[in-house]
Amino acid sequence: MRFFQILKYTKNNLALNKTRSFLTMLGIIIGVAAVIAIVSVGASAQDLLLAQVKAMGTNLIGILPGASDDQGLPSAVFGIEVTTLKYEDALEIRNLPDILAICAYVTGRGTVGYFNQTKELNYTGVMPEYPTVEDAAVATGRFIKQEDMDNMARVAVLGSKAASDLFGQDFPLEKQIKINQIVFKVVGVMAERGASGLQNQDEQVFIPLRTAQKIMLGIDHVAYIRAKVDKEANIEPAIGRVKEVLRFRHHIKDATKDDFSVRSTAQALDILGSITQALKMFLAAVAAISLIVGGIGIMNIMFVTVSERTREIGLRKAVGAKRRDILWQFLMESALMTSLGGVIGIILGVSISSAIALGVNSFGYEWKLIITPLSIFWAVFMAASVGLIFGLWPANRASLMSPMDALRKQ
Amino acid sequence: MLIKLANITKDYVDEGVPTTALRGVTLAVSAGEFVAIMGASGSGKSTLMHVIGFLDKKTTGQYFFDNENANEFDDANLAQIRNQKIGFVFQAYNLLARTSVLDNVLLPTIYTPHLDVKATAKKAREILAKLNLSHRVDYQPNQLSGGEQQRAAIARALINEPRLILADEPTGNLDSHSGQEVMEVLQDLNEEGHTIVMVTHEKYVAECARRIITLKDGQIISDQKVAERHLAKDGLIK
Incomplete structure (x- = not known):
């Protein structure tokens, strides 16, 4: 049997069994x-988050309350509120060399009202240099001005x-508005x-840090401090000086007992x-699970049709097909279905990824459409393997039967 | 001798029960013969035909096909013999569904090397014309009557000009009129020189052949020429 002839018969065969061919392809x-x-969404989401952190500026130092090693997560992530950082710490750090601006933060959530209009919003207590830092x-x-801080003025920037x-x-x-x-x-x-980030900065209400601490929250500590350094090269020495100042102020002699952690944006x-x-x-x-599910779909349809196909194989053998001919036929069928299904799958996958990108971007995010060739390769490779294995396995079994046994199969 | 069997036995296991279908069958068929194999169901007649046609393997004994020892054939040789030297006609026709009559007839030729595709298609149409199926060439099997389907199956058996035609209850699924048509075709083919071995359990069908071999419990109990041969075109009397 010549190659193009097999191809022609395979094509006809698939066209003759549209439902079966379609169901098999559907899995792929x-x-x-x-x-x-899924892989595209993962890559795009990662890109988005990293881009937003980068957008904050790379010459920022973040100071968090509580100790954490360089690689680990700060304790605030686990919902533990640590009260070791103070407003005065921020003022002290501001006086260090190379520090351009500083801002300490506290946050709260409250009902903000203007006349009969109310909204649940986040408010942030910040310092006057917030615009420079951020x-x-x-x-x-x-x-907000320094006098607002000193007077604990009840002023707000929206x-x-x-x-x-x-x-x-x-x-x-x-x-006049009312916050709580x-x-x-x-x-x-x-x-x-x-x-930007996980909070929409445009929905924030900014009030003086001292006002937020004393009037709104009744606390003495700050959630975190950010300091802007004049240039990137000065970040490492600045971090060292910040640590020294804080250890001095917090009476810490042993660096392993730090009650704060200092990180750069790069970290x-x-x-x-x-x-x-x-x-x-x-x-x-x-995604791998969905591939397996697709594979099981292919397997099912192959097994459902195996008895019908066994009789077909019996007949073909009875009229002179060699085992090799049978295997070639099924290999070609599977290959044609998997490659067609693979192409449709690629088109569909790219379309879905693009639609998600469009959707997310319509909310004002900068979601980049990232499709890695590797994911396409693996997806098609896996689906094709599954299709070939489950297409060939029953065919191989049937091709080993005597023609009569195969013909008798119900 | 086209077919020469000596002491053929066939054992198989049917759903866990070991069964002996043939117990030492010795038989010779010359080219040009028309042999009917008769017997009750379970007598081994179908098994014998499957062994003759290499659809099933014998357990022991000697089988010479066209003066060649079948013991020396491997699977590829057997496939080639089934393809080029034997044509099968089944009781259930076994046509490929959703495939045109023409393509069904051409099915064996897919597996024949070095074939002129155009010439083969022309030959298929000629055979179909001879079997009065010219008007059904592009039809699918389910659009055909039983008799027409069986004639299409005969056309498929003829496409590679085989040395031997094996028919397994060719009229078994047909009404008497269609059965008569099919028997007429087989008799005509025999007249043209084709060797035919046919399995049937009906005497009036068997009597269309020239020789009847009767099997019982896997053994030949009689082997005789048909004294008064029925001619199918004169009508089959049950």
Whole structure:
């Protein structure tokens, strides 16, 4: 039997059994599409998170309360509130060389109201240098000043979305709002920043750190401190000096007993990178499961049709097909189905990934469509192997039977 | 001698029960003969035909096909013999579903090396014309009557001009009219020189042949020429 002849008969055979061919291909299509889409989403999500951390600026130092080793997670991640960092620590660090700006943070959630308009929002207690640290800008009015801190003034600066949500078309400046029933005066509105990190900065309400600590929360500590260093080369020495100052202020003699941790954005990127890598691995495992499910689908349809096909194989052998001819026929059928299914699966997988990218981007994120050739290769390779194995295995068994036994098979 | 069997036995295991289907069958068939193998069900007649046609393997004994010792054939040789020297007609037709009559007839030729595709297709149409199936060439088996399906199956058996035609209860699934048509075809083919071995359990069908071999319990109990041969075109009387 010549090759093109086999191909022609295979094509006809598949066309004659449309339902069976389609169901077999469906397994491959679903498997391949799922793997490509899931792996793509994982890669894009990782890229998005890392890009947002990078966008914060690479010459930032983060100071967190509680000890943690260089690679591990800060205790705040586990929901433990550590109270060792103070406002005064931030002021001390500000005086160190190479530090351009500093901001300590506390956060809370509350009901923010303007007339009969109320909204559940996050408020953040910050220091006057917040805009410098975070590369944020004030659109109208002013930001929080040192006097506001010293006087524990009840003034607020609204994120752009918080302002439009509360005030609509009204002009917010000099208006009074209530945060958890306490009256604040709006002194400024921030420029729009877009969604960043896990919180939308545009939905924040900023108030003076001291006001937040004393009036809103009744605490003395801060959640974390960020310091901006003049240039990247100065980050490592700056981290060393920050540690020294904090040890002195906290009366710590042994560095292993630190009650704080200091990290640069680069280190944070590393940690976030390893977290998102784990996430990607998890997603890949999910994708592998969908491949297995697709494989079982192929296996099922092959087994369901095996008796019909066994009789066909018996007949073919009775009229002169050699075992090799039978195996070739089934190999070609499986190969044609898996490659067609693979192509459709790739198209579908890429379409799904693109649709997700479009959807996420419509929420204002910078979601990059990332499709790795390796995921396409593995998806198609696995699906094709499954298709070939489960296509050939029953055929091989039938091809070993005597023609009569195969013909008799019910 | 086209077929020469000596002391053929066949044992097999049917759903766990060991069965002996043939117990020492000795038989010779010359080219040009038309032999009917008769016997009750379970007598081993179908098994004998399957062994003759290499659809099943004998357990012991000697088998010479076309003066060649079958013991020396490997699976590839057997496939080649089934393809080029033997044509099968089954009781259940065994046509490929959803495949045109023409493609069904051409099925054996897929497995024949060095064949002129165009010439073969032309030959298939000629055979179909001879069997009055010209108007059914592009039909699918399920659109055909039983008699037409069996004639298509005969056309398939003829496509490679085999030395031997084996028919297993060729009229078994047919009404008497269609059965008559099929027997007419087989008799005509025999007249043209084809060697035919046919299994049947009906005497009036067997009497269309020239020689009847009767089997009982896996052994030949009689082997005689047909004295008064039925001619199918005169009608088959049950």
